[in-house]
Amino acid sequence: MASEGLEMMDHHIDTPLFVGARIYLDAYDLERDPVVESGWTHDPDYLHLLGGEPAMPFTPSQVRKQRQTLDQETGAAYLFAIRLPADARLIGTLELAPVQWALGNVDLKLAIGLAADRGKGYGSEALQLGLQYAFTELNLFRITVKIPDYNFTALKMLQDSGFIVEVRLRKAILKAGDYWDGLILGLLREDWERRRKDNEGDR
Amino acid sequence: MTGQLFQGELVKLVAMDPTTEAEERSPWSLDSEYQRMLDAEVVRPWSPRRIREAWEKREPGNGEYPFSIRTLEGNRLIGSVGLEAAHSIHGDAWVWIGIGDREAWGKGYGTDAMCVILRYAFDELNRRRVCLNTFEYNHRALGLYQKLGFVEEGRVRKFINRGGRRWDMIYMGLLKEEWIRR
Secondary structure (H helix, E strand, O other), X not given: OHHHHHHXXXXXXXXXXXXXXXXXXXXXXXOOHHHHHHHHOOOHHHHHHXXXXXXXXXXXXXXXXXXXXXXXXXXXXXXXXXEOOOOOOEEEEEEEEEEEOOOOXXXXXXXXXXXXXXXXXXXXXXXXXXXXXXXXXXXXOEEEEEEEOOOHHHHHHHHHOOOEEEEEEEEEEEEOOEEEEXXXXXXXXXXXXXXXXXXXXXX | OOOOOOEOOOEEEEEOXXXXXXXXXXXXXXXXXXXXXXXXXXXXXXXXXXXXXXXXXXXXXXXXXXXXXXXXXXXXXXXXXXXXXXXXXXXXXXEEEEEOOHHHOOOOHHHHHHHHHHHHHHHHOOOOEEEEEEEOOOHHHHXXXXXXXXXXXXXXXXXXXXXXXXXXXXXXXXXXXXXXXX
């Protein structure tokens, strides 16, 4: 019986959690990765796509300090480096933080650093690994993502993965003279599992 | 210009001073229903000492504007209200309120305190948008916010697990133009 139950789920003890078809999730390297990230922050688009914070270039040591602070909340923050297998190059970051254990919720933040690395499906692959990790390893109940509504690419990618726009904070973002809405999207584990099962059935 | 920026019809907002208020605030934390209305933190009793320590860790400024609510009649401490993230470049701020003294529920104190803090947010801090969130089981708060003109902007589904089931977290917002119209 027990093994039959396991057969029905399409994730197993040996399902790879960190390896996608073209990218993999790695430990974040506090020595070297902040140098790369510092470079990304010199592109205003990079920070604008993530949220409403004012664009601001950060030095490697400033990035390191931000990442260390996140890391110090042990058990509450899960930070991954997204790398390409060919040369282990850092192309983005995936952050599951803070985990709110009593609520069963986590906020997910995903960034692909260089414009040249966007639009290739790397982010989407990292997202799938992030969802799998949050639901099957952290055993959470739901995942929350916050984006500005001008980030159409992220919105489409999230909706394609089953996320639903739950909240629209009207005119919450003022950027270059225009008002934009802040979006909160959510994905429940029950919906994610149903989609997985349906996809399995389609094959 | 009004000289009564911190005063409403029933209450006044004063500086929050946990060093002198901790003894009065501590019993509120034993009221689990109150705490469950207030936020998503795991409910636990807070000793006066813990209250003081938690406050000492917080850094004032940085867009945080917390106040204690006192009745005009009798100068009684009944709760707190505040703004957060009020230095955002986008001109928005988050508002929160809690009336810890049960005796003071249902008497219009919360409404009055909200009117004072909204005026402070729009007229003094020049915010153009104030928003908040609350849980779908908090009917008293939802009624108050609707009455003040807040518009529901969405629901984070099944956000909190309390009392044996999951509940939505409801987001509401009030734009300056909507506030002025009222």
